[in-house]
Amino acid sequence: MSYAGWILLTGALVGISCGLTGVLLILRKMAMMADAISHTVLLGIVAAYLVSSSLDGGSMLIGAMLAGLLTAWLVQWFESSGINTDAAIGVVFTTLFSIGVILISTSVGNVHLDVNHALMGEISFIPWNVIELPLIGPVPSATLLLLIVTIIVALVILLFFKEWKITTFDPALAASLGFPVLLMHYVFMTLVSVTTVAAFDAVGAIMVVAMLITPAASANLWTDRLSHMFLLSALFGVASSSMGYVVAIWLNTSISGSMAFSTGLIFLISYFFAPKHGQIAKRVYKTNEI
Template identity: 65%
Template sequence: MSYTAWMLITAGLVGLSCGLVGVFLILRKTAMMADAISHTVLLGIVLAFMVTGELVGIHMLIGALLAGWLTAFLVQWFQTRGVQQEASIGIVFTTLFAIGVILISTSIGNAHLDIRHALMGEITFVPFHRWNVPMIGEVPSATLMLFVILIVVIAAITLFYKEWKITSFDPALAASLGIPVLVMHYAFMGLLSLVTVASFDAVGAILVVAMLITPAATAYLWTDKLHVMLWLSGILGVVASLLGYAVALWLDTSISASMAFTTGLLFLISFFVSPRHGLVSKWRVKAYS
């Protein structure tokens, strides 16, 4: 498969996996947890590297997962003690991210693990690092990881669809029905952590926030049905990724930044023209009322 094809497949996998997970972030009104976890998983990655000395492997996902859970736990802990949610998120993610940056600067040394790569990502480097998969051949490691994570995301949403749906819309009702709300919360935060770290090589920690939030927010403008919103958000994520690549070629600029820009452009268009929540539709209703 060609170099360009692997980049496009990787970009599509990022858009699809982030789009699916982002729906529940929007519905839970915890979109900024994506920003928090996208930064704090850096600490988990750094600690995993310090323990193993390897930049590639399952230990990176484990480190990111633990960091994501730690972030969710600390935010929840501060909230239960009277600190506002926004303040809790800001305090936790800046502190844990700062620790990760300090460890990179003081303890990592000459390893190929730098802040710019973790934050910004570079999808053009993805095809260079490959694993040999039986019966398939050489596959870029980032692409393979994203594919596995996508399967995990689809399986998790399928298994916990009812629980996450109820806890997203009405946590009190979920608790009264015997659904372990806190367990479902931490399970979702773990899934978010996995998606975030798997997307590092493609779009980096900062721009993955755009892929997690904007396609889901765009889909929310078009439908009020959860299952439709999931499909639409995933499709929008893929479309934004592919269009972003085309924009990057056209302007000769950063691919990951162009992908994030395209998500914002699709949201802006939908914000005006979506049939129910768009500004044009609202203006028409007011004009005829």
């Protein structure tokens, strides 16, 4: 595959994995949790390196998953103690992220692991870091990791679709029917954590937030059906990554930044022209009522 092809494929996998996960974030009103986890996984990545002395993708995933779960547990604990949700997220997010930054500055040394890379990412470097696969040949390691994570996210959502639906829309009813609401919550936080760290090399933590939230918010304007929302969100994520690459090449600017810009552009179009909840559709409906 060509250099541009690997970048487009990597961006598409980011769009699909973040798009699918983002739907549940939007519907559960946990958008700020995405921002928190996308930053606190930095602590998990640094801790994984300090323990294993390796930048291996597997140890990074485990560290990020544990950091995401720690974030979710701490936020939940503060909430149960009477702290406002936004305040709890803010305190946990800033504290854990700052610990990660301090550890990078004081303990990591000259290893290729820095705050700017974690925050902003650089998708143009992805095709150069490859691993050899039997019968396939050289494949970018970040792309392979994203492919595995995307498959896992899609399978977990598909296999437990009924559980996600009821625990998202009516957790009280789900609990009364015997569904493991708290367990599903932590499984979901794990998915968010794994998806976030898998996208680090591609778009960085800040851009992951755009990919997690904006395509799902756009899809929410087009349909009220959960299955359709998943499909549209993934589609918008892929479209955003492709559009972002074209814009970046055209303007000779940051690919990650252009991808984030494209998610906002798709949301703006959806906000006005979506047939279900778009502003123009609402005005036409009100006019017809009159």
